[in-house]
Amino acid sequence: MKLPNKILKEIKKKCQKYWWNEKEEKKYNEIEKDLFKLLIFTILSQNTSSTNTWKAFNNLEEKVGVSPYILANADIEDIENAIKSGGLYKIKAKRIKNVAKEIIARWNGSLEWIRKSKEDEIREQLLSIKGIGRKTADVIISSIYGYKNAFVVDTHMFRIAKRLGIVEEKAGYEEVSKALANLFDWENDSNAVSYFWLLAKYICRAKNPRCKECPLKNYCKFGRDK
Ligand code: SF4
Numbered sequence: 470m471k472l473p474n475k476i477l478k479e480i481k482k483k484c485q486k487y488w489w490n491e492k493e494e495k496k497y498n499e500i501e502k503d504l505f506k507l508l509i510f511t512i513l514s515q516n517t518s519s520t521n522t523w524k525a526f527n528n529l530e531e532k533v534g535v536s537p538y539i540l541a542n543a544d545i546e547d548i549e550n551a552i553k554s555g556g557l558y559k560i561k562a563k564r565i566k567n568v569a570k571e572i573i574a575r576w577n578g579s580l581e582w583i584r585k586s587k588e589d590e591i592r593e594q595l596l597s598i599k600g601i602g603r604k605t606a607d608v609i610i611s612s613i614y615g616y617k618n619a620f621v622v623d624t625h626m627f628r629i630a631k632r633l634g635i636v637e638e639k640a641g642y643e644e645v646s647k648a649l650a651n652l653f654d655w656e657n658d659s660n661a662v663s664y665f666w667l668l669a670k671y672i673c674r675a676k677n678p679r680c681k682e683c684p685l686k687n688y689c690k691f692g693r694d695k
Contacts, residue, residue: 470635470688472652477661479684484667493523500526501612504580505572506535511608512564512600517556525555537578540569564600571598583609588618603642616662620650625669632673634690 472480489497500506509529514522529535532551533543540548548562555561572578575594583591588610595606603622610619622630622645630636635648653661672679678691686692 470652471654472665472685472688476684476688477664480668481661481664483682483684484664484671487667487671488663504583504609504612505537505569507609507612508568508580508601508605509535509540509565511605512561512568513552513555515557515561515602515605521555525552525558525561528552528554537569537572540565541573568598568600580609584613588614592619607646615655615659617650617653617655620646620662622646622649624675625666625673628675629665629669629673632678632689632691633685 488494497510500510510522510526513525513529517525526535529548529551533539533547543566545562545566548565549558552558552561552565572580576582586594591610592603592606595601595609596603607619607621611621620626622642626649627645630645630649631638631640635652636645640648652665668683668685672683673685680686680689680692683689683692
C-alpha cells in the first residue's frame with residue numbers, strides 16, 4: 470500500500486503544529502552536519518523524550534564537549550552528571566565513552582569515511598561497535614542517503630506500523646522498517662516522513678489514540694476495528 474498524496478497532505482496539515490520550533494530545527498540541522506554529534510544525540514535519545522534528549526545534549530556540549538577525543542578522555546562521572554536529565558544516564562555515559570574510544574581506535578576520531586561509503590558498509594561497521602544499535606545506525610545513514618534507504622524505526626513507528634496492520638504484531642525492526650518505507654513513493658514532499666512520525670507520536674499516541682480525527686483511519690486496521 471502507498472499513501473496517496475492527498476493523505477500525506479492531510480497528515481501535514483494535521484501535524485504542522487507539532488513541528489519542531491525554529492531554534493531546535495536550526496540546532497538539529499547543525500548537529501546533522503557533524504556525524505559524531507549526530508551519533509551522540511541519537512544515543513542520548515534512546516528511551517527518552519525529545520525534551521530530555523535536548524537537555525542532555527546541550528548540557529553535555531556545555532559541560533564536557535562533544536568530540537571523540539574529549540569524550541574518550543573525559544571522566545565517566547562528568548559525562549554521567551551532564552546527561553542525567555536524559556534518563557538511563559549511567560548506561561548511556563558508558564556507551565558514549567566506548568563509542569568515542571572505538572571511533573578513535575578505528576578511524577582516528579573521524580567519521581568522514583561514512584560520507585563516501587555505501588549504506589550496507591556503514592551499517593555493518595557501525596553495528597560492530599558496542600552501544601550502536603540498528604536505529605542509531607539508520608539515523609546516520611538516513612542523514613546522508615535519506616529515509617528511503619534507512620527508514621528509522623523508533624517506538625512510535627513500531628506502534629503505528631502494527632496498528633495500521635502492515636506488519637504482524639511480532640515483527641522486528643527490519644520488517645517494520647521495510648513496510649513503512651513502502652508506504653511512500655519517495656517523490657513527494659521530502660518532509661512527508663517527518664510529518665508521518667509526528668502523526669505516530671501525537672495522534673496515534675500509545676494511550677487513547679485519536680483515531681476519529683486521524684487522516685489514516687480508513688487505511689488502519691486498529692482504527693477501523695475501534
Ligand atoms: S486510525 Fe488510530 S490507530 Fe490508526 S493510525 Fe490513526 S490514530 Fe493510529
